Amino acid sequence: MTGAQGTREGRLRQTDRMLKQGLSLDEIAKRLDVQRRTVSGYAQELATHPLPDENDVFGLVIYQNPEYVSALLQQLFAIGLPVEEFAETFNAGMRQRTTEAGINGGAKFGLKLPFIPDASAHVDAEARTRGGSEDKNEQRQHQKFLFTQANYLHNVRAALDERGLVFKVAGANTLDQLRSGVFVEFSASFEPNEVNSILDLATPELVAAIVKHRHKTDALEAFDFDSSHEARQAFAMKVSIEADSKAELAAAATVAVRQDFRNETTREYFGTIRGIDKSSVTAVTICDTEYFLNQDKDRILDGTFRVLGKIAEISMEPVSILSRNKFLNRMRQSMLDDLTERLDALTQDGQFDASLKLGLVPPVLKVIPIAIYL
Structure with missing residues (x-):
């Protein structure tokens, strides 16, 4: 959550709306992406200290x-x-291209495959050479x-x-x-x-x-x-x-x-x-x-x-x-x-x-x- 909805007051307000709509605590916890006991605490707080009507x-x-x-x-x-507030959003992305060439020789060893974590390949007596390039993109947004x-x-x-x-x-x-x-x-x-x-x-x-x-x-x-x-x-x-x-x-x-x-x-x-x-x-x-x-x-x-x-x-x-x-x-x-x-x-x-x-x-x-x- 971001902005007002990400604050405690915002979550209390959202909880209050959903309780009035008849949603269960489990449904509210799922929608707010929090644990059920957190929502239960919100409900108890709202019962003792009701929020003012949004109108x-x-x-x-x-x-x-x-x-x-x-x-x-x-x-x-x-x-x-x-008077003023400035916010900057920075996004960076990188793309890799890899080429491989090899000759079989009879031995076996583990090989990590690109972009596939925890995967291994076993080949016989293999010798390889690698080459490639990287493209990096950056994007900045000022508000x-x-x-x-x-x-x-x-x-x-x-x-x-x-x-x-x-x-x-x-x-x-x-x-x-x-x-x-x-x-x-x-x-x-x-x-x-x-x-x-x-x-x-x-x-x-x-x-x-x-x-x-x-x-x-x-x-x-x-x-x-x-x-x-x-x-x-x-x-x-x-x-x-x-x-x-x-x-x-x-x-x-x-x-x-x-x-x-x-x-x-x-x-x-x-x-x-x-x-x-x-x-x-x-x-x-x-x-x-x-x-x-x-x-x-x-x-x-x-x-x-x-x-x-x-x-x-x-x-x-x-x-x-x-x-x-x-x-x-x-x-x-x-x-x-x-x-x-x-x-x-x-x-x-x-x-x-x-x-x-x-x-x-x-x-x-x-x-x-x-x-x-x-």
Whole structure:
């Protein structure tokens, strides 16, 4: 065997597959070209320490932070980062041609025949002379193996699992042993930060137009149109100046909020980890947008994905989704409640779904992801 199949892990994996197929220990030993007692030892080891399902071992990665993976690989194995590996295969062959001539004389002696080991010929009084030639062929094959981030991540995951450093989060009842800095792995379905979605629509121009329209509408409802022409002109000029001023202020505030909240380098995704006991954990996964494969930042919203990362913070209290925003985080809870009520009122009109979740249900895990895969 060569490669991964020739390692002990590879033979264990092969044994596991064949046992699941119903093969006997003798059949497995024959296929692996090992003794039966060796296969019996493999079977006992698999019974006490089952291998992870291969569907979990090999995954499709949609997000990977190469700096984190490379650093962990070097720390785990205490070596430099492997880049390339070279292998050389050498084959040599030799062909012989031999000619013989002889005269019979009456004596007998043993003679070794070419290419026939341990064979003897007895001839009478024979004297021979030999001559011949040799042809030698050599063949060399050079191979170059390039290590990529896929290889690094596979080895990092295997090393962390082997050392028992990865905690599997499977519901609220599994959080007792967790703390900041622990490696975790979990499966979750994700939602985007809804404020980002609103800010995609709430451009400074749109906000300014809405504020201007709202101010003029309110002012016109309260104006007495029976007043003089001069009064109406003065009122129109005043309303226009006030509307422009409020619109400019609203547009500037919107720009400030967007710049503060819409950090283009990182993005939060809110995942729900559901346990067997039907408990749930909210996982806030803070991703660097540049590390999404194919630059598809919404791929994580397409299903249930597995996350390998480190815990940055654990909270058993409700967490506001505005906590990372310097401006909006200063809003008092009464203002947030009022905003939520107004949005709910808009939703009840049936024209537009303006509902907004501003709080995260505890327990809440903030996680810095190393990789996200399926």
